[in-house]
Amino acid sequence: MNAFLDPAGPLPPSVYWRRRAIVLVLAILVLSGVWTLFSAFNAGTTPTPVASPTVGTVVACNSTDISLRAETNQESYAAGEFPKFSMTITNAGTTACTLEVGTDKQKYVIMSGSDLIWDSTVCQVSPQPFSQMFEAGQSLTTDAVEWGRARSDNCDSGTPAVGGGASYQLTVYVGEIKSAEAKQFMLY
Numbered sequence: 074m075n076a077f078l079d080p081a082g083p084l085p086p087s088v089y090w091r092r093r094a095i096v097l098v099l100a101i102l103v104l105s106g107v108w109t110l111f112s113a114f115n116a117g118t119t120p121t122p123v124a125s126p127t128v129g130t131v132v133a134c135n136s137t138d139i140s141l142r143a144e145t146n147q148e149s150y151a152a153g154e155f156p157k158f159s160m161t162i163t164n165a166g167t168t169a170c171t172l173e174v175g176t177d178k179q180k181y182v183i184m185s186g187s188d189l190i191w192d193s194t195v196c197q198v199s200p201q202p203f204s205q206m207f208e209a210g211q212s213l214t215t216d217a218v219e220w221g222r223a224r225s226d227n228c229d230s231g232t233p234a235v236g237g238g239a240s241y242q243l244t245v246y247v248g249e250i251k252s253a254e255a256k257q258f259m260l261y
Contacts, residue, residue, distance in 0.1 A: 077115065087144065113193040131169050131206055136250050138166030139207075143181075143256035146217065150260050152236060157217040160245040164207035174215070175203030180246040181218060184255070185239055189222060196228035223261065236260040 082089065139162065146157040158181050164170060177200035181193040194200075205213065223233050235241075242255035 076162055094110075105140075131171050134164060134170035134172040135166060135205065136248075137162055138170065139172060139247070139250050140165050140247075141245050141247060141252040143243045143248055143252045143254070144214065144257045145243060148258055152257070152261055156220050156258065156260070157224060158220060158243055158245075159215045159217045161214045162207070162222070162247060163212040164209060166169070167209050169206060169208050171206045173202065174205045174213075176200040177202045178248045179215065179218075181220070182232060182244045182246070183220070183228050184242045188223055190235055192225045193218060196223075197227040236247055 079086075099190055142161040142163070144159045144161060145153075147158075150156050161180075162172070162174060164172075176197070181191070182189070184189040188194070189242070207213070224235060236261050238259070240257060242257050244255045245252045
């Protein structure tokens with residue numbers, strides 16, 4: 074007979090079965106403990122990724138790498154319609170850079186011939202600074218600014234002072250950077 078299945082000895086067989094059960098449980102606990110330690114050891118010795126070289130702080134944009142384009146939401150506006158302007162800012166350079174593009178640096182200028190009609194900085198309330206990072210070749214368009222058709226010298230009256238089928242040109246600025254071309258639009 075098999076000594077494992079049919080225990081022989083001076084004690085009753087139930088004692089031998091309990092001993093075998095205890096040994097089996099202890100063996101399982103030891104193996105699971107070894108497994109846990111092995112897993113923890115392997116997790117702790119996982120190679121640490123090597124940090125890539127730090128690029129450093131992104132430098133300020135060179136004004137020669139920045140291009141601006143004036144944008145209008147329409148080509149012409151009927152009487153009572155208020156134009157909305159924005160600008161597209163493009164980093165034409167080959168590296169990422171940061172540029173101060175907050176409303177404290179943005180300027181919208183409307184001319185009619187040689188007559189200055191409106192300068193957004195004259196009537197501006199609470200300009201806010203904001204710095205934007207531009208990847209090489211990236212373009213961003215600013216939020217639209219609505220113009221109520223008042224001249225800069227007529228900010229407080231709120232009464233539209235221009236229109237009547239005239240042609241106007243919008244030029245945009247960010248700091249000292251100026252759009253290369255003015256955007257033409259009509260007011261009726």
